Amino acid sequence: MEAKHTRSINSPLSISTSIPPRDDQKSSPDDSTEKKQRKPLGWKIMPFILGNETFERLGSFGITANFTVYMLTMYNMSVYSIAMLGIWNGLSNFLTVICAFVADAYTGKFLTILCGSFATILGMLMVTLTAVVPNLRPPQCTLEQRNHGQCIGPNKAQLAFLHIALCFLALGGAGIRPCSIPFAVDQFDSTTDKGRKDINSFFNWYYTSFSMVLLITSTLVVYVQTVNWAWGFAIPTVCMVLGLILLFAGSRFYIYVKPEGSVIYSIAQVLLAAYKKRRLQLPCDGVADGVYYDPPLEKTSIVTKLPLSSQCRFLNKGAIIEDINEIKADGGCINPWRLCSIQQVEEVKCLMNIFPVWTSAIISCVSLTGTGTFLVAQALKMDRHLGHNFEVPAPSVGVITMIVNVIFLPIYDRLIVPALENITKQEGGITLLQRIGVGNIWSILAMATAGFVERKRRASTDGVESPIFFMWLAPQLTLMGLFEIFLILGYIEFYNKQFPEHMRSIGNSLVFLTVSVSIYVSSLVITLVHRYTGKDGRPNWLTDDINAGKLDYFYFLIAGLGLLNFMYFLFVASRFRYKATGKKVVAAETYSNVEQDSSI
Numbered sequence: 001m002e003a004k005h006t007r008s009i010n011s012p013l014s015i016s017t018s019i020p021p022r023d024d025q026k027s028s029p030d031d032s033t034e035k036k037q038r039k040p041l042g043w044k045i046m047p048f049i050l051g052n053e054t055f056e057r058l059g060s061f062g063i064t065a066n067f068t069v070y071m072l073t074m075y076n077m078s079v080y081s082i083a084m085l086g087i088w089n090g091l092s093n094f095l096t097v098i099c100a101f102v103a104d105a106y107t108g109k110f111l112t113i114l115c116g117s118f119a120t121i122l123g124m125l126m127v128t129l130t131a132v133v134p135n136l137r138p139p140q141c142t143l144e145q146r147n148h149g150q151c152i153g154p155n156k157a158q159l160a161f162l163h164i165a166l167c168f169l170a171l172g173g174a175g176i177r178p179c180s181i182p183f184a185v186d187q188f189d190s191t192t193d194k195g196r197k198d199i200n201s202f203f204n205w206y207y208t209s210f211s212m213v214l215l216i217t218s219t220l221v222v223y224v225q226t227v228n229w230a231w232g233f234a235i236p237t238v239c240m241v242l243g244l245i246l247l248f249a250g251s252r253f254y255i256y257v258k259p260e261g262s263v264i265y266s267i268a269q270v271l272l273a274a275y276k277k278r279r280l281q282l283p284c285d286g287v288a289d290g291v292y293y294d295p296p297l298e299k300t301s302i303v304t305k306l307p308l309s310s311q312c313r314f315l316n317k318g319a320i321i322e323d324i325n326e327i328k329a330d331g332g333c334i335n336p337w338r339l340c341s342i343q344q345v346e347e348v349k350c351l352m353n354i355f356p357v358w359t360s361a362i363i364s365c366v367s368l369t370g371t372g373t374f375l376v377a378q379a380l381k382m383d384r385h386l387g388h389n390f391e392v393p394a395p396s397v398g399v400i401t402m403i404v405n406v407i408f409l410p411i412y413d414r415l416i417v418p419a420l421e422n423i424t425k426q427e428g429g430i431t432l433l434q435r436i437g438v439g440n441i442w443s444i445l446a447m448a449t450a451g452f453v454e455r456k457r458r459a460s461t462d463g464v465e466s467p468i469f470f471m472w473l474a475p476q477l478t479l480m481g482l483f484e485i486f487l488i489l490g491y492i493e494f495y496n497k498q499f500p501e502h503m504r505s506i507g508n509s510l511v512f513l514t515v516s517v518s519i520y521v522s523s524l525v526i527t528l529v530h531r532y533t534g535k536d537g538r539p540n541w542l543t544d545d546i547n548a549g550k551l552d553y554f555y556f557l558i559a560g561l562g563l564l565n566f567m568y569f570l571f572v573a574s575r576f577r578y579k580a581t582g583k584k585v586v587a588a589e590t591y592s593n594v595e596q597d598s599s600i
Contacts (some may be wrong), residue, residue: 031196048250055243062236062501093516095174116175182504273318404481439487
């Protein structure tokens with residue numbers, strides 16, 4: 001083994017030297033000048049992207065915000081409607097991972113967003129048609145028929161039409177959601193201090209606009225739908241069309257990052273190469289020249305050149321040049337399943353490093369996904385009157401969280417972050433994992449506060465309706481808003497920055513996968529609470545009559561799970577190593593859309 005290493009070290013082949021371009025790759029001086037002028041426009045191009053995002057979310061959330069009520073009242077469905085929506089949500093979140101993989105490997109982010117937008121518009125048009133065309137839904141059911149269970153449900157054709165519409169919506173959302181943020185990040189120049197600060201600020205403003213859309217759809221759009229379903233669905237559909245037009249309007253100014261091919265192949269190659277060379281002896285630390293395969297990155301890549309690290313050193317064997325015959329004369333690799341580059345090895349390490357942090361996010365999100373129904377049940381038992389003539393709808397109580405996000409995020413971005421940066425000298429004020437850790441604390445405090453508020457509400461009840469004002473729920477909802485700002489947004493930023501650049505869409509899809517898994521975890525917790533509480537003739541904690549149950553115990557249980565998860569997060573965070581900042585490869589070709597225009 002040592003002899004083989006010696007031959008590699010003394011080899012005249014210089015792996016780090018640049019490979020000269022072929023004749024067909026050479027460009028004329030005019031082309032070079034044009035490409036050098038193609039620079040990321042940053043915030044100048046954001047009105048197109050954020051405008052498209054705003055209209056898209058107004059459309060998609062506007063359709064689905066009140067969809068359960070639509071199926072109950074217009075399709076005469078019962079519990080099945082809720083089950084179908086659950087399946088649809090799970091399908092949509094799962095598809096985000098698949099679409100993200102396709103975008104990063106083959107189609108590119110812009111084309112994936114484009115296809116997703118068309119699919120979403122088609123799904124919205126079909127849903128709107130169900131409200132406009134009477135034959136696409138069951139006969140209207142009167143209150144008397146509903147009370148006697150005599151309503152006619154949808155036939156197979158009507159149900160199939162609705163299912164197809166939901167499938168288009170799921171596919172469209174899966175194409176748009178994981179790619180939108182990475183595509184926007186591509187429009188900033190991350191090689192400069194200003195570009196990196198703009199990216200940090202973008203995440204905050206992105207979530208601000210997201211919260212504003214949720215606020216609008218939860219109030220104005222839902223109100224229009226209660227008056228007229230056809231108009232309530234048509235308005236979001238028009239918004240989606242406007243978003244697509246806005247996306248097209250800026251297409252000539254965008255930066256289009258070239259897809260890098262299947263990441264699965266790259267991961268498999270690293271693992272197999274490391275296994276095949278498992279018996280090789282690693283060289284001493286600091287000895288790398290000539291030992292490891294380290295070719296230059298392609299000029300059309302916009303990635304960070306990662307240096308060799310000592311983490312998971314067994315993978316480094318996959319990049320050892322065992323024999324000079326493994327390298328072509330032009331510096332290429334003869335068998336990529338036996339020899340991988342340092343860049344490939346380090347990218348696999350990035351994924352292995354991120355996975356434990358991702359697992360810690362699942363329990364954290366249970367407080368977000370597993371308590372919404374109980375919040376509405378609490379609000380129904382409280383005094384929701386504002387004045388003598390207006391009563392706040394119970395489902396609208398959650399807008400307090402959205403209002404907190406809309407108000408606090410600009411303050412955080414413009415005032416708190418600069419102040420923290422002056423103190424800590426850290427870009428963003430605090431590290432990404434510190435931000436996520438603070439979010440975990442807000443989550444625990446929110447659930448503990450919810451438990452104490454529920455205990456006070458139940459103690460003051462007269463058995464029918466609690467006399468306390470519904471704004472008693474504001475503290476826990478405010479804390480939940482801070483939880484979203486620090487933890488949810490923290491994870492979005494974390495995945496976009498710590499994943500290799502050509503895997504950003506996959507990284508962004510993990511946010512939706514986390515929410516999906518946390519929904520199943522919260523359902524499991526609720527099922528176990530139902531099964532093991534309420535024995536000896538006593539009602540369980542989560543009985544239908546919350547005045548007779550122990551909802552406060554459930555909130556305290558979620559807070560306890562959050563505390564245990566926070567300890568786990570501290571453990572994995574202490575072992576996490578941020579992605580190394582090596583040489584940034586940003587060639588002039590990267591900032592041109594010459595190669596990508598043909599695919600748009």
